[in-house]
């Protein structure tokens with residue numbers, strides 16, 4: 001699937017790039033050819049003027065000079081292979097021709113430019129020559145310049161451009177290939193994570209579903225032989241499994257909601273962290289007492305934050321629940337609220353089993369548990385910290401974890417305070 005996407009991405013990249021390159025090259029070519037042709041025409045006209053001005057009379061017969069200076073420039077054109085000049089009388093009879101191949105009298109319409117193709121391409125221009133004093137028309141001068149030098153220049157340009165475009169396309173192909181590969185890396189890994197996540201979620205849903213099915217079918221099949229207590233027990237197990245599933249689906253929904261790209265709305269309010277933490281700690285107190293764990297809460301500051309109250313409650317409940325859950329009886333859990341440079345710092349510290357260094361980042365992964373078998377019984381499905389981190393990130397904050405095995409862990413949440 002990804003290979004197809006990759007090659008399609010690459011091909012469309014290349015198609016766009018090559019169209020841009022080709023259009024660009026064609027535009028450069030057209031502009032260049034046009035300006036070259038215009039320059040050439042100007043040159044032919046200048047040449048005609050220069051030839052007309054340089055006609056000499058020898059015993060009453062007009063004569064061309066052998067080489068002619070163009071305009072005021074120092075450029076000299078020699079009549080010969082690539083430059084010709086002809087002289088016609090007013091009736092259009094050729095009286096004189098010099099240089100190259102004599103062309104038949106044509107295009108004598110003064111002031112017009114035309115291209116003569118046989119035997120070589122020549123650009124022709126005719127102009128009337130007048131007597132300097134009397135302004136009387138004496139005849140026509142027709143000049144021609146071979147187009148070959150310009151054509152070879154255009155050829156070189158065309159080849160140059162074609163070569164350039166090919167080389168650019170080759171480089172673009174290599175570049176695109178690299179870029180596409182690069183772009184696909186996060187997509188591939190995101191997809192893999194999603195696949196893993198779906199597999200894990202289905203796996204977690206399967207066990208309560210199996211429990212429901214087994215209990216329901218055995219209760220139905222043996223309904224006559226079962227005592228009321230046994231039937232109640234079956235229903236109890238069905239209810240427990242349903243509760244598990246409800247909790248899991250709620251967790252999944254919460255995860256989706258905290259996802260940056262989910263686009264799901266959340267309602268932000270200005271909250272006092274102190275009263276929020278106080279409420280949660282009081283709610284958790286009975287759980288802690290059952291495990292003979294001392295639960296302390298202390299506020300050193302009273303920062304306010306702009307946050308979703310349900311999500312923040314969820315965040316701290318998850319952290320405190322973990323602290324109690326992963327601390328053996330007669331341990332201690334301390335919650336501390338502080339403020340530091342527009343940041344509210346909330347730390348949840350326990351004296352529990354701790355987390356091995358290699359697992360410090362993995363604990364935040366979805367469905368990750370240090371001990372799958374054990375925590376399943378105690379109810380955790382490995383989503384608590386993933387949700388907590390999602391909530392912290394959704395609020396623009398950060399969470400740090402430090403832990404020592406068998407000594408305890410400390411989670412510190414940092415949230416921007418509201419002024």
Ligand SMILES: Nc1ncnc2c1ncn2[C@@H]1O[C@H](COP(=O)(O)OP(=O)(O)O)[C@@H](O)[C@H]1O
Pocket residue numbers: 318322323326350352353354355363364368369370371375379380381382383384385386409
């Ligand atoms: N305070 C803690 N002390 C030691 N280990 C912890 C603590 N909090 C989390 N963990 C480890 O991280 C794992 C993931 O935690 P969590 O996402 O809350 O999932 P759950 O609690 O459902 O197992 C836990 O299974 C546990 O191994």
Ligand SMILES: [Mg+2]
Pocket residue numbers: 318321322380382384385
């Ligand atoms: Mg947990």
